[in-house]
Amino acid sequence: MIPFIDLAAQFAARETAIRSRMDAVLAHGKYIMGPEVRELEQRLAAYIGSAHCVTCASGTDALMLPLMAEGVGPGDAVITTSFTFIATAEVISLLGARPVFVDIEADTWNISPRAVQECLANWNPGWGRPRAIIAVDIFGLPAAAVELRRIADEHGLLLIEDAAQSFGASLDGKRAASFGHYAATSFFPAKPLGCYGDGGAVFCAHAEQAARLDSLRVHGKGTDKYDNVRIGVNSRLDTLQAAIVLAKLDYFDEELAARQQVAQTYAAALAELGDRAILQNISVGAVSAWAQYSLLASDGSVRAAAQEILKSAGIPTAVYYPKPLHLQTAFAHLGYRAGDLPVCENVCSRIFSLPMHPYMPQGQAKAIAAKAAAALA
Numbered sequence: 367m368i369p370f371i372d373l374a375a376q377f378a379a380r381e382t383a384i385r386s387r388m389d390a391v392l393a394h395g396k397y398i399m400g401p402e403v404r405e406l407e408q409r410l411a412a413y414i415g416s417a418h419c420v421t422c423a424s425g426t427d428a429l430m431l432p433l434m435a436e437g438v439g440p441g442d443a444v445i446t447t448s449f450t451f452i453a454t455a456e457v458i459s460l461l462g463a464r465p466v467f468v469d470i471e472a473d474t475w476n477i478s479p480r481a482v483q484e485c486l487a488n489w490n491p492g493w494g495r496p497r498a499i500i501a502v503d504i505f506g507l508p509a510a511a512v513e514l515r516r517i518a519d520e521h522g523l524l525l526i527e528d529a530a531q532s533f534g535a536s537l538d539g540k541r542a543a544s545f546g547h548y549a550a551t552s553f554f555p556a557k558p559l560g561c562y563g564d565g566g567a568v569f570c571a572h573a574e575q576a577a578r579l580d581s582l583r584v585h586g587k588g589t590d591k592y593d594n595v596r597i598g599v600n601s602r603l604d605t606l607q608a609a610i611v612l613a614k615l616d617y618f619d620e621e622l623a624a625r626q627q628v629a630q631t632y633a634a635a636l637a638e639l640g641d642r643a644i645l646q647n648i649s650v651g652a653v654s655a656w657a658q659y660s661l662l663a664s665d666g667s668v669r670a671a672a673q674e675i676l677k678s679a680g681i682p683t684a685v686y687y688p689k690p691l692h693l694q695t696a697f698a699h700l701g702y703r704a705g706d707l708p709v710c711e712n713v714c715s716r717i718f719s720l721p722m723h724p725y726m727p728q729g730q731a732k733a734i735a736a737k738a739a740a741a742l743a
């Protein structure tokens with residue numbers, strides 16, 4: 367089997383830089399909130415074009431901390447997409463608020479601004495008070511940020527951008543993770559910018575927001591960690607993980623370009639298949655970070671057959687996501703039924719992803735593209 371994501375190839379290519387950054391941490395020994403954490407926050411904020419970056423222990427925490435900072439809790443509701451990883455909606459429930467799922471766009475697979483508007487127009491007061499919209503940049507493609515921000519502002523809601531998959535992506539020349547009142551990203555190893563464990567970061571525009579996040583991630587600290595002014599959590603990014611991200615950041619733009627190259631190779635071979643291989647529509651003005659390269663087969667059985675053919679050729683595939691969140695057992699108490707979000711359910715039944723990483727040799731990308739095209743033809 368060829369690797370689905372080849373982190374070993376990345377390490378082999380960048381070993382000296384990564385090891386020397388890690389060695390520096392081992393030498394100074396400041397494992398918690400060491401100088402690399404602040405250095406990384408400054409580098410990331412500059413990269414995104416956001417005023418503030420506050421790192422934390424995971425992408426999930428990076429979604430939870432802004433909700434905590436804004437006091438979202440019992441009696442509140444948060445509108446989000448059902449086509450995402452569980453973390454996006456889990457944090458809403460964890461804080462005692464209610465996730466309200468809306469459908470996605472048929473071509474980008476991102477949350478539909480029209481569906482958000484309809485949801486607000488037909489709001490059920492039993493859901494609670496609407497407080498926020500969490501938009502996900504699915505597979506690395508920025509959501510319709512401008513429209514979503516307009517809707518959020520019109521209704522006095524927060525827009526939180528789940529940029530866990532889209533670090534490095536852009537829309538009309540602005541980076542993903544710069545669009546929401548807050549944005550969250552993840553350094554989980556398989557994400558476009560990964561560390562060697564768990565890690566995450568929140569981006570925001572205002573110093574007061576950043577100060578609250580900084581307090582929340584260290585047990586609600588005030589002037590110091592033994593002065594506690596609010597209920598917080600332990601969610602710091604390890605200094606070692608910050609050092610690893612700093613080392614990788616120097617090569618990140620090259621990696622984005624390499625991902626783009628793989629995506630172009632796939633698209634060239636698959637575009638000819640018409641309805642037998644529906645590709646993610648990259649909106650005008652958008653550049654994806656290509657966390658995943660995904661496509662729709664004609665139906666579930668064609669998908670299963672294609673995955674089997676590719677597997678026997680040594681090519682791994684994956685399904686992100688086989689089950690939409692509104693139909694997950696964990697959310698059964700919300701009362702959603704099959705058929706409630708038809709676009710999302712249809713996409714889940716047909717979608718699968720091909721290997722995608724920046725260290726894939728061009729020949730291998732071409733071979734995978736040809737095999738995938740043959741398997742779907």
Ligand SMILES: *Cc1c(COP(=O)(O)O)cnc(C)c1O
Nearest residue numbers: 424425426451453454530552554
């Ligand atoms: C990975 C991911 C998260 C969670 O990130 P972790 O670092 O694994 O906690 C949240 N949302 C989306 C869309 C993700 O892909």
